[in-house]
Amino acid sequence: MTSLNQESAVTPLRVLIVDDEPPARARLRDLLDDCRAQVPNAIVGEAGSGLEGLDLLASNPADVALVDIHMPGMSGIEFARHLQLLEVPPAVIFVTAHDRYAVEAFEVNAVDYLLKPVRSGRIAAALKKAAAGPRLGREVFDRVDPHPRRFLSVNERGRLTLVPLAEVLYLKAELKYVTVRTREHEYLIEASLAQLEAEFAALLIRIHRNCLVARRLIRGFERLEGDVAEANWAVLIEGCQERLPVSRRQWAQVKALAKS
């Protein structure tokens, strides 16, 4: 019994490191080594980008993620926003060299962060706090970075798949899910079409109560026979055979966009 208890007392904190710069990852590794006596920890993986990080997490769950903000492909903050789709997301500690606006947002929303060059004292304190403290909700991370994401995250049986917004043809609401259609695939995500419309207003346009279409892919319109779904016209989209009906309510707006 005693030995079991002791073992559980020293169950190390599982840590994931996400930073695009190899020396920055090496520095975090050194510091985690240094503070192991204070805060038992084990590094479950190192990723050079947010996408790699999500891949790693699928097979190596972590309790804490140390995440650089300034990374190519996907910012650290967007990575954290996607993480929140996991059943048990790791606690996120951001690491940044200098990003005044992000730091202000972290302060306001009580999100943990470390400044580069990272000090060993600070990392131990942050790990302790992350291990004990409550998890922050997704809405906190959305508030920290209100910019539109560059990917949509799809949770398929615990594994996150990221779909680049640039590949999305259209989004269609069906009951409690939204169908994400790309050239090759179809995904289901749990989201509200209204929220997606607000977030991606620059990329997507609403053509129907239940449908958003990629603006730049609209190739033309086709007159519909009869009265389908309160619509007289359908949108033709590049790379897609389907005809998506435009509701009479949205018609004027969609036509204006097509002209411009």
Next chain:
Amino acid sequence: MAEDKAPSIRQNDRSDALPDFRNLGVVARILLMVNAAALAAALVRAQRVAEIGSQFFQITFWVEPALFASLAALYAASAVLARLGYAWGFACALAIVAALTAAMATVQSLLGHNLDWPGLLVGVLLAVALAALMLEYFRVRSRAFSPALAEARLQALQARIRPHFLFNSLNAVLAIIRVDPKRAQDAIEDLADLFRSLLADDRQLIPMREEIALCRQYLNLEHLRLGERLQVHWSIDPEAENALVPPMLLQPLVENAVYHGIEPGLAAGAIEIRIGLDGDRLLVGLSNPYHPEHQHRQGNRMALANIRERLLLHFDVEAKLDTGIDGERYRIGMAMPYRRAP
């Protein structure tokens, strides 16, 4: 109180200097002013409007040969005059103008067989007075630009010290101290050199060679962080390394290229830098991968505006800086007069 603070930005730490008689902008201003003076004299002397043209012609008949001879002599003597110091240079420039005006007028008079000594003396005195007036104008003008230069330097400083770069570099050095102390030492030395140049209070032109060395030190530091993702291709004409350029002409552009062209890319990217000569022009070209989605990042325009301003202050209309997007690459091209370092 405001006046008390001003001198702390040392703007009068350099004595006055003669204008650069080889600069197109200076030459154009002299031509314009002398001809304007000739026109003013014609207006005064003309009794009727119809006479203005003929009066102007009569005056310029005497003025232009002296003007062009003086400009040619000053062009040739430019380097020597600059070395003399302001007072002596000023006197010599006036002496050159006086001598050449007298010489040209004498030759012209002899050709026309009507040598008029009193008229010639008045002409020489007028030419010297006008020359002195113009030198004074150039002195006042450069004084007026002095605070602008100080201001531009301060702005440059702010634009250059990108905290993002400093803290990331320090972090990278900390990371390698244990495993590669030698490389860590080199990195700290590079960082120290870089900051010494950043903080240097110097308006003098420097040889391109030094600016290139500085860029290489900067790129060493970025290599430490970015590894293989950062590739740099230099193409340098050895003769162009002797060109005199404003300090920090290239480094801020290289830093921008890394920040906007390499860091946002997942794959490796290349920065290309070309430094060459085209006759008496120094040409500098720089290109990096273009990431349209990262254009909201600030800082690029500020560095460009600052370099453009300093080029204008140093080379007037003879320098230019163009930028453009060419397919997948962002390009900057600069051209300025080639002045060889002594």
